[in-house]
Amino acid sequence: AQSVTQLDSHVSVSEGTPVLLRCNYSSSYSPSLFWYVQHPNKGLQLLLKYTSAATLVKGINGFEAEFKKSETSFHLTKPSAHMSDAAEYFCVVSPMNTGFQKLVFGTGTRLLVSP
Amino acid sequence: DVKVTQSSRYLVKRTGEKVFLECVQDMDHENMFWYRQDPGLGLRLIYFSYDVKMKEKGDIPEGYSVSREKKERFSLILESASTNQTSMYLCASSFRGHGYTFGSGTRLTVV
Numbered sequence: 001a002q003s004v005t006q007l008d009s010h011v012s013v014s015e016g017t018p019v020l021l022r023c024n025y026s027s028s029y030s031p032s033l034f035w036y037v038q039h040p041n042k043g044l045q046l047l048l049k050y051t052s053a054a055t056l057v058k059g060i061n062g063f064e065a066e067f068k069k070s071e072t073s074f075h076l077t078k079p080s081a082h083m084s085d086a087a088e089y090f091c092v093v094s095p096m097n098t099g100f101q102k103l104v105f106g107t108g109t110r111l112l113v114s115p
Numbered sequence: 116d117v118k119v120t121q122s123s124r125y126l127v128k129r130t131g132e133k134v135f136l137e138c139v140q141d142m143d144h145e146n147m148f149w150y151r152q153d154p155g156l157g158l159r160l161i162y163f164s165y166d167v168k169m170k171e172k173g174d175i176p177e178g179y180s181v182s183r184e185k186k187e188r189f190s191l192i193l194e195s196a197s198t199n200q201t202s203m204y205l206c207a208s209s210f211r212g213h214g215y216t217f218g219s220g221t222r223l224t225v226v
Binding site for chain 1: 119150155156157158159160163205207214215217218219220
């Protein structure tokens with residue numbers, strides 16, 4: 001079975017400081033891993049995805065994530081937070097061995113950015 | 116860009132009513148999904164469909180059914196709405212291996 005654990009329900013940062021959103025996964029098979037972002041009253045938008053190529057994945061809006069198999073982690077980072085980054089972020093896992101891509105979501109981390 | 120359109124942004128229904136949530140995608144995707152989103156629980160899969168007239172239960176199908184008569188449309192049906200079905204409902208579509216596209220969601224309140 002696959003699962004993800006987002007270690008923080010809320011993260012608060014100041015504008016211009018680094019962002020770290022933590023995610024650990026569990027998967028019986030080599031997983032695909034994703035980060036999605038949801039701004040208030042909006043649908044989910046894909047930030048980045050890992051699918052067994054490079055372990056450091058770059059996404060949109062300056063975000064990146066590193067796949068660490070030994071630590072079963074896929075933490076999301078950004079060097080400098082912007083006010084517009086305030087949103088809810090979801091870490092997502094999908095097993096690679098299935099022909100059908102079923103996603104399993106974490107419970108989400110709300111990022112708060114203060115001026 | 117793929118668009119996934121959910122017909123209602125906000126919906127208020129009474130307990131016991133039959134409720135239809137509609138979702139349409141415009142990029143010929145085979146796979147379509149219905150999730151519900153609740154604070155602290157993330158997104159949970161209700162039902163999905165990988166082809167016309169095909170449906171599979173997700174993790175929380177109780178109290179729901181679905182219909183997929185055409186490839187572009189996937190409907191979620193609450194046979195008899197209850198207050199514990201008050202939630203945000205998100206529809207998504209995907210083409211195998213190419214990631215999901217989500218709709219903007221329908222916030223359903225059952226009173």
